[in-house]
Amino acid sequence: MDGRELRRDAAAPVDADNAPLMQLRGISKHFGGVTALDRIELKLFPSEIVAIVGDNGAGKSTLIKAISGNQPPDSGTFLFNGKLVEIRTPQDASRVGIETVYQDLALCDNLDTVQNLFLGNEKITSLRSGRRLNHALMESTAREALRDIGVATIRSLRSPVGRLSGGQRQGIAICRCILRDPRVVLLDEPTAALGVEQRQGVVRLIKRLKSESRSVIVISHDLHDVVLEVADRIVVLRLGRKVAEFQRTGINASDLVAAITGVQHFARGDVRSDTSANRMARE
Amino acid sequence: MSAEQVSGLSPSGRAPLVSRAAALLAGDWRYVPIATAIVLIWAFFALQNPAYLTPRNLSNLCLQSVVTGLLALGLVPVLLVGQIDMSVAAMSAVAATITGQLLLVERVSVWLAIAAGVLFGGCVGFLQARWITWTGTPAFLVTFGVSLALAALQLHLLPVTGQINLYGTDIVVLAGAYLPAGLSWALVIFAVLAFAAFRLSAFVESRDAGLEASVRSVVLPTFLVMVGLAVVVGALNMHNGVPIALLLFVVPIIVLVYIGSHTKFGLYLYATGGNPSAVARAGIDVDRIRIAAFVICGMFAAFGGIVGASRLLGVSAQSSGMGTLLLEAITAAVVGGTSLFGGRGSPWSALFGALAITSISNGIDLLGLGTEVKLATQGLVLVLATSVDSVANKFANDAR
Numbered sequence: 001m002d003g004r005e006l007r008r009d010a011a012a013p014v015d016a017d018n019a020p021l022m023q024l025r026g027i028s029k030h031f032g033g034v035t036a037l038d039r040i041e042l043k044l045f046p047s048e049i050v051a052i053v054g055d056n057g058a059g060k061s062t063l064i065k066a067i068s069g070n071q072p073p074d075s076g077t078f079l080f081n082g083k084l085v086e087i088r089t090p091q092d093a094s095r096v097g098i099e100t101v102y103q104d105l106a107l108c109d110n111l112d113t114v115q116n117l118f119l120g121n122e123k124i125t126s127l128r129s130g131r132r133l134n135h136a137l138m139e140s141t142a143r144e145a146l147r148d149i150g151v152a153t154i155r156s157l158r159s160p161v162g163r164l165s166g167g168q169r170q171g172i173a174i175c176r177c178i179l180r181d182p183r184v185v186l187l188d189e190p191t192a193a194l195g196v197e198q199r200q201g202v203v204r205l206i207k208r209l210k211s212e213s214r215s216v217i218v219i220s221h222d223l224h225d226v227v228l229e230v231a232d233r234i235v236v237l238r239l240g241r242k243v244a245e246f247q248r249t250g251i252n253a254s255d256l257v258a259a260i261t262g263v264q265h266f267a268r269g270d271v272r273s274d275t276s277a278n279r280m281a282r283e
Numbered sequence: 284m285s286a287e288q289v290s291g292l293s294p295s296g297r298a299p300l301v302s303r304a305a306a307l308l309a310g311d312w313r314y315v316p317i318a319t320a321i322v323l324i325w326a327f328f329a330l331q332n333p334a335y336l337t338p339r340n341l342s343n344l345c346l347q348s349v350v351t352g353l354l355a356l357g358l359v360p361v362l363l364v365g366q367i368d369m370s371v372a373a374m375s376a377v378a379a380t381i382t383g384q385l386l387l388v389e390r391v392s393v394w395l396a397i398a399a400g401v402l403f404g405g406c407v408g409f410l411q412a413r414w415i416t417w418t419g420t421p422a423f424l425v426t427f428g429v430s431l432a433l434a435a436l437q438l439h440l441l442p443v444t445g446q447i448n449l450y451g452t453d454i455v456v457l458a459g460a461y462l463p464a465g466l467s468w469a470l471v472i473f474a475v476l477a478f479a480a481f482r483l484s485a486f487v488e489s490r491d492a493g494l495e496a497s498v499r500s501v502v503l504p505t506f507l508v509m510v511g512l513a514v515v516v517g518a519l520n521m522h523n524g525v526p527i528a529l530l531l532f533v534v535p536i537i538v539l540v541y542i543g544s545h546t547k548f549g550l551y552l553y554a555t556g557g558n559p560s561a562v563a564r565a566g567i568d569v570d571r572i573r574i575a576a577f578v579i580c581g582m583f584a585a586f587g588g589i590v591g592a593s594r595l596l597g598v599s600a601q602s603s604g605m606g607t608l609l610l611e612a613i614t615a616a617v618v619g620g621t622s623l624f625g626g627r628g629s630p631w632s633a634l635f636g637a638l639a640i641t642s643i644s645n646g647i648d649l650l651g652l653g654t655e656v657k658l659a660t661q662g663l664v665l666v667l668a669t670s671v672d673s674v675a676n677k678f679a680n681d682a683r
């Protein structure tokens with residue numbers, strides 16, 4: 001069945017006349033004897049949302065870390081706008097316009113919202129006023145950016161983010177990434193720690209990224225509320241290999257579950273009822 | 284997209300009283316508990332012995348707190364990045380010995396001798412931090428080992444008599460001199476004006492950026508600073524005047540406070556203590572931040588030792604290296620509100636903490652209670668302060 005799905009991909013490339021924004025070629029990564037990534041090929045088109053799904057240990061996080069420069073692959077190349085680029089550090093990734101929202105959010109709990117939003121990217125006052133941190137400018141920019149993405153309800157931007165709710169923290173992590181105006185946003189399990197309502201907030205943010213003509217790669221286990229809700233294309237990893245690739249249109253959760261587990265008739269009845277629920281939710 | 288739409292991303296209602304109080308204590312009211320504690324300590328000892336709250340004893344108390352305070356001040360950046368330096372006391376002893384020997388044996392100028400001592404502190408701080416960041420060995424162990432090596436080095440550097448007598452040397456300028464009253468008042472006026480100007484520019488910047496800002500944020504703190512400075516300087520001028528040593532402590536505090544809240548480096552000190560891997564992923568060289576913290580610490584430890592030598596007009600293995608100085612310095616920083624868990628605190632904690640614990644030991648001395656009471660009290664304060672810190676840290680982590 002893997003072959004069938006891969007052929008389907010070959011038959012229906014996304015926006016065939018468009019050039020891909022980013023392209024991964026033969027990305028491999030080994031940890032001792034473990035092959036975490038095995039010659040991964042992946043294209044990402046402008047304004048496209050690609051979801052990466054797979055069981056635990058499939059290599060999803062390793063793939064994100066490779067693209068974000070946190071854990072360079074052993075072999076393989078990255079093309080950005082058709083040009084070969086070297087991504088060995090998060091700064092390399094930033095330079096070509098790739099920003100990451102990490103699974104752990106990478107927030108400093110003891111710093112306030114503004115400090116977190118601008119960490120490593122601070123605004124400085126003019127030479128005449130001593131090249132200090134420009135607290136006022138950063139705060140007003142932060143306020144505007146948060147309002148823009150609908151996270152305007154943080155009571156004080158000047159109190160430590162450790163005191164905020166999971167949804168607010170997720171919003172801050174995404175906002176920080178948007179403030180750097182990326183072309184590509186990588187999200188690793190952005191809804192894993194959130195309640196239902198907060199999850200919808202994040203889904204809306206992901207759609208918003210697309211509407212701002214940014215491309216998104218999102219890892220998620222949440223097939224109904226995230227993957228089938230936002231993805232244009234879905235890539236399935238299993239044991240480090242890309243085993244399937246779907247267009248969102250015309251597939252359902254049971255196809256995905258089958259591809260993820262490699263078992264074709266896995267809990268068929270249950271999945272079907274899930275799927276109809278999912279369809280209803282979407283309509 | 285409106286805010287209501289994403290109510291899922293927001294909390295509703297008011298925070299419970301406890302967490303609001305915690306927020307205040309972490310913010311503007313941060314120094315209220317320690318200031319209250321100092322007032323209570325003073326009241327207690329003044330009731331026991333009226334000699335305690337005299338200008339003469341307060342002046343003495345200030346001088347006594349400077350050495351501990353300088354070591355604690357150096358510890359603040361190291362604690363902020365979530366590390367510890369157990370070598371500060373030994374470092375202070377060796378630096379004092381180096382400076383003393385340069386003065387006596389090499390007959391170099393006092394400034395050169397001081398600079399050499401401070402430079403030595405910075406170098407040792409750099410080397411141990413480089414080792415810690417490179418090997419990943421816990422700082423506690425490395426710096427403790429280094430402190431033993433430094434103690435050995437001091438014994439090696441001291442003459443056979445085991446002590447250096449600095450009587451009659453120029454080193455006395457550090458701890459033996461006082462500001463003339465007129466100059467001290469001029470400094471007060473300058474400090475208040477500078478503070479007001481700084482506050483005002485922050486206010487103008489906020490207003491221009493369209494943020495809520497009120498003139499009260501300029502007037503009220505300026506008024507408090509003015510009253511506070513006037514009281515302190517007035518009291519000190521009733522005895523010998525403002526000790527130069529106090530300035531050598533307070534001015535670096537102000538510099539470090541400025542660095543802490545207005546520079547990238549200062550921000551990264553706090554950030555590194557909060558979440559080092561997030562800082563690294565933000566493109567900041569975490570090791571460099573940590574190393575810089577240890578270098579600052581080494582330099583202040585050395586300087587503290589030199590000021591101590593100036594105060595005692597001598598150096599011996601006992602005077603600065605051994606004994607309780609290390610634990611006093613750590614206690615001072617923690618009592619003042621700098622966390623052992625990293626990411627929380629301020630250079631002011633060195634001043635408040637050192638004042639608090641020196642006030643206690645000074646009072647115990649004054650009452651003639653002897654060393655055993657002093658040791659027991661110091662131990663108790665250390666346990667108490669670190670316990671409060673731990674509970675506060677747990678609370679901060681649970682608050683989410």
Ligand SMILES: Nc1ncnc2c1ncn2[C@@H]1O[C@H](COP(=O)(O)OP(=O)(O)O)[C@@H](O)[C@H]1O
Pocket residue numbers: 031034035036054055056057058059060061062063
């Ligand atoms: N730093 C590492 N060291 C050793 N093995 C690792 C490391 N990171 C990931 N792996 C291994 O690589 C495989 C893929 O892991 P990961 O990418 O985290 O999976 P996923 O995110 O899909 O759950 C797993 O077998 C995991 O044990």
Ligand SMILES: [Mg+2]
Pocket residue numbers: 060061
């Ligand atoms: Mg993972």
